[in-house]
Amino acid sequence: MDRLTEMEAFATVVDQGGFTDAAKKMGISKSAVSKHVSSLEARLGARLLNRTTRRVSPTEIGLAYYDRARRVLNDAGEADSLVTSMQSAPSGLLRISVATDFGVNHLSPVLGDFLQEFPDITVNMVLDNRYVELISEGFDMAVRIGELEDSSLRARKLTETTKRMIGAPSYFQKYGRPMKIDDLNDHKLLHYSSHSNGAVWKLTAPSGEKRQVRTAGWLSVNDGQSLLNAAISGLGIAYLPSFLCAEALEKGLVEEAIPDLPVETHGIYAVYPPGRFTQPKVRAFIDFLVYTFAEKGPDRW
Template identity: 85%
Template sequence: MDRLTEMEAFATVVDQGGFTDAARKMGISKSAVSKHVSSLETRLGARLLNRTTRRVSPTEIGLAYYDRARRVLNDAGEADALVTAMQSAPSGLLRVSVATDFGVNHLSPVLGQFLHSYPEITVNMILNNRYVELISEGFDMAIRVGDLEDSSLRARKLTETYKRMIAAPSYFEEFGRPEKIDDLNDHKLLHYSNQASGNVWKLTAPSGEKRQVRTAGSLTVNDGQSLLNAAIGGLGIAYLPSFLYADAMRQGLLVDAIPDLPMEVHGIYAVYPPGRYTQPKVRAFIDFLVEQFRDKGPEDW
């Protein structure tokens, strides 16, 4: 006989308190339930049930076996449900966390296309500039730019972005152009206030040496678009990703502050909680984003 069926028959007898109710629960005859349990006891070489004319109860060994058997049966049920879910059409609420700059400029414009393709999915996109805890805060996934700090999360790379110092030509006409990293001490820097490191820029010198620049600036704000606007307005030098500045540079509104410096390359990732499988709604959205950003970055935005 099938081992899992024997196990299910025994566990159902314990749950229902007897063979008659167990048979009704399983949709089979009482004699079939009895045969399954007897076969299980014979195979194990142990009596699992105390049988009297009034009631059926597990023996001490039977109770211990029941605890393990119930776990196995629950896991089997979840496995069946998993296969069904993975083959079903993506649906349900998808909660996504994304940095404001990237979300407004590059995610919001394509959401309509995604929702049109998957009408059974609803999206709750949270735009913020803080590092959210996916599981504890109830997010299905997040879009993150730069190094991934939490190695326990699963991640899929969507594209890349450059990050470099840019300013308006009018700014350099008024204040001169820096030729090396140390020259930044004499310039007005536009800082992003949400960086964990504070007003510090991590740069790479032409020699490959890693440098940190900590200089007070004329503006500190927690929004990249505002920094971009300030740079275009000639207020100072900003250190921004290419997905923000690329269009302004193509129009000649901004230029590279120190062209000789290596450009920093940062990955853009979809991250989601670890697990043995990916929910269909999450998988569908990530596949959609991979296709959307296939020809984007690091400079072409």
């Protein structure tokens, strides 16, 4: 007899408390259930059930076997569901976490195209600059920029962005242009207030030396677009990702502060929980993002 069927018959008898109810649950005859259980006991060489005229209960060995058997049966059921799910159209609620700047400027404008292509998916996108715990906070995936801190998550690279130190021509005309990193101490820097190290810029000198700059300015704000607007207005120098400032640079609204510095490049990734199976809705959205950003970055935005 089939080993899995024997296991299912035994586990169902334990779950239902008897052969009659187990037979109804499985949709087979009571004698067939009894044969499956007897065959299992014979193969294992152990009595798994105590049988009386009034009740059926697992023996000590039977109870231990039941725990493992139920796990195997649950896994088998999940495997069947997996195949069905992978062949079905992507659907359901997709919860996404993304940093505010990237979400507003580059995800929000393309979500409509994604939802038109996959009408059975609904999206809940949370814009937040803090680091979220995907599994414990109930997110299906996140878009993250820079070095990935949690190596247990699966990741797929979407594109890259650079970071640019920029200021308005009017600012440089009034305050002069810094020629090297140390000159930034005499300038007004515009900082992120929401980042733990927002007031510290990590820069690389032409020599390759890693430097940190901490200088106050007129403005700290928890929004990159506001920092860009402040830089365009001539309020100071900002250090921003190219996905925010590339257009302003191209239009001449801002200029690079120290063009000779090595350019910092950061990856932009879709990250999602580990496991061999990726939900169709998650896979569909990641594939969509890979296609959407194929011609973007690191400075083409």
